[in-house]
Amino acid sequence: xxxxxxxxxxxxxxxxxxxxxxxxxxxxxxxxxxxxxxxxxxxxxxxxxxxxxxxxxxxxxxxxxxxxxxxxxxxxxxxxxxxxxxxxxxxxxxxxxxxxxxxxxxxxxxxxxxxxxxxxxxxxxxxxxxxxxxxxxxxxxxxxxxxxxxxxxxxxxxxxxxxxxxxxxxxxxxxxxxxxxxxxxxxxxxxxxxxxxxxxxxxxxxxxxxxxxxxxxx
Ligand code: SAH
Numbered sequence: 001x002x003x004x005x006x007x008x009x010x011x012x013x014x015x016x017x018x019x020x021x022x023x024x025x026x027x028x029x030x031x032x033x034x035x036x037x038x039x040x041x042x043x044x045x046x047x048x049x050x051x052x053x054x055x056x057x058x059x060x061x062x063x064x065x066x067x068x069x070x071x072x073x074x075x076x077x078x079x080x081x082x083x084x085x086x087x088x089x090x091x092x093x094x095x096x097x098x099x100x101x102x103x104x105x106x107x108x109x110x111x112x113x114x115x116x117x118x119x120x121x122x123x124x125x126x127x128x129x130x131x132x133x134x135x136x137x138x139x140x141x142x143x144x145x146x147x148x149x150x151x152x153x154x155x156x157x158x159x160x161x162x163x164x165x166x167x168x169x170x171x172x173x174x175x176x177x178x179x180x181x182x183x184x185x186x187x188x189x190x191x192x193x194x195x196x197x198x199x200x201x202x203x204x205x206x207x208x209x210x211x212x213x214x215x216x217x218x
Pocket of ligand 1: 088089093095096111115135136137215217218
């Protein structure tokens with residue numbers, strides 16, 4: 001292993017400790033974060049900052065989410081190996097790769113073509129099997145629905161009803177699909193979990209406040 005790689009590995013382990021100290025208790029999620037080389041999702045000038053707990057620019061006015069946010073959202077989604085998960089807002093591809101590390105089948109949609117192309121290429125290079133799509137994620141992905149989980153990584157003013165309709169309905173032996181989505185205006189959004197409980201019914205749970213780039217419907 002190169003010296004540089006070893007250095008990144010040490011910093012990544014420190015980041016995982018920091019996330020644990022900040023209250024992330026899901027060790028499976030922490031282990032996944034510990035396995036993903038976040039620096040590779042950033043331009044070389046930002047590599048030195050890749051393992052600080054901060055959001056960073058990825059071009060076109062967009063950001064890679066803060067590691068705490070990725071960990072918090074992933075823990076709320078609580079993906080189980082083999083599940084089908086839809087991500088809205090591929091961005092750098094980092095969150096998608098963390099989900100891959102958890103053994104789920106990831107579908108992800110990005111509206112900015114250059115980001116979509118870069119993430120698609122990088123995920124392929126790194127061996128992450130993610131199904132990517134360029135388009136408006138607020139419409140979901142009807143052709144491959146329903147999903148066990150949907151994770152939205154951009155700020156929604158309201159919950160897109162189309163996405164709710166693409167969650168798996170509950171059955172006798174399994175609860176329905178769930179969506180983790182930051183909901184609110186430009187100055188802070190409430191991380192919300194909606195779990196499908198019936199044909200048109202959802203259980204809603206609101207958690208902490210975050211700050212995301214906006215979910216833009218085209
Ligand atoms: N999950 C990303 C963080 C992305 S930031 C990561 O791990 O890096 C949010 C992303 O959502 C941006 O790339 C933005 O272009 C995208 N986005 C915003 N509105 C969208 C929409 N309607 N459909 C798909 N992507 C959207």
